[in-house]
Amino acid sequence: MLRVTDVTCARGGIPVLSEVSFDVTASKALILRGPNGIGKTTLLRTLAGLQPALGGDVDADVDDLAYASHADGIKTALSVTENLKFWADIYGNPVPDTIWEAFDLADLQDRIAGTLSAGQKRRLGLARLGVIGRKILFLDEPTVSLDGFSVKLFAKWLQDTHLAGGGIAVIATHIDLGIDAPELDLTPFKADLNIGGGADEAFL
Template sequence: MKLTVTDLSVARGGAPVLSGVSFVVNAGSALVLRGPNGIGKTTLLRTLAGLQPAVSGTVDVPEDAVAYASHADGIKAQLTVTENLAFWADVHGTTMPDSVFGAFDLDDLRTRLAGTLSAGQKRRLGLARLGVIGRKVLFLDEPTVSLDGFSVKMFANWLRDVHLAQDGIAVIATHVDLGIDAPELELTPFKSTAHAGGGLDEAFL
């Protein structure tokens, strides 16, 4: 499996933001997207994940292999940590691996209600969903928001040693050095000439 993006142009609110984006990510590899706030990283990731249409160009990847993770943790406050992960495993028809608790430092929190967790703990639980849904191609938008240095390293270890090691693919928009051996794609050269800029907050787009 591989992800192939060819001459892709994307728009936000009807206005073109990036054009002519092309790259290939092979199985077992990651790509890090770089660029200033408002350049279009979130818009590009959402387009790659099939959540919004492209203006032009193609994205070649099996649709049922894709998952998109944004700033939202996607957890149910009234369920425990274990129940949250079991819920997502059930939705995707997968088996929840017990190793996911240790991988995201959730062992001691298994029976805690998600609504009582700290921001960082909620973020780890939200990311742990990626370990139970069985999707090979992950599009990750600032995945380490709210995480301390230890948790960032823990997530990077899971991404490298589990997901990528099992022939997964990841495209990551981040300003944080995850310590993963992955090429970077600077998006500034792909900025559309019609892009007005202005530092729009991508978290809401």
């Protein structure tokens, strides 16, 4: 269960979204929509605890949260297996055998990550989500540079493995992932110009 109450978040010290509230229950996903620059990334980073919120509450165990964006911490000098093994070790988990099939990486296991194509690298980055064992995922445009087949593959993993196992996902995306999830349009939450709380507030 993830409960977000009246969260206000800021980018570069300026509030961008104010009083965002939503609930997501176990095994469910939520898709965030909104034009570029509305603050989807900022909101996801704030919810995941990477930056402080200006106000509001995120009701969830911090140790359940994980944020993922295009910067997915893949080391180009390490092999695919070494990359996944590293993150699994950091989180104290084993690498599940099913991960290779789920992200179509079985043939690439021993390849050096630097020699992968952009799409393959992206799949490796997403596979990281499968080894860290976090319940609540905040995904920022997870399907960038993936082809149609890989998008389906990822949606299938999300639906059948992550959500089916009681996980939660909050996803900012522009395409249709083909998973059954409600959508939340962030446009109405755009922060008013005169809202307080920004870093420069004391100087105005």
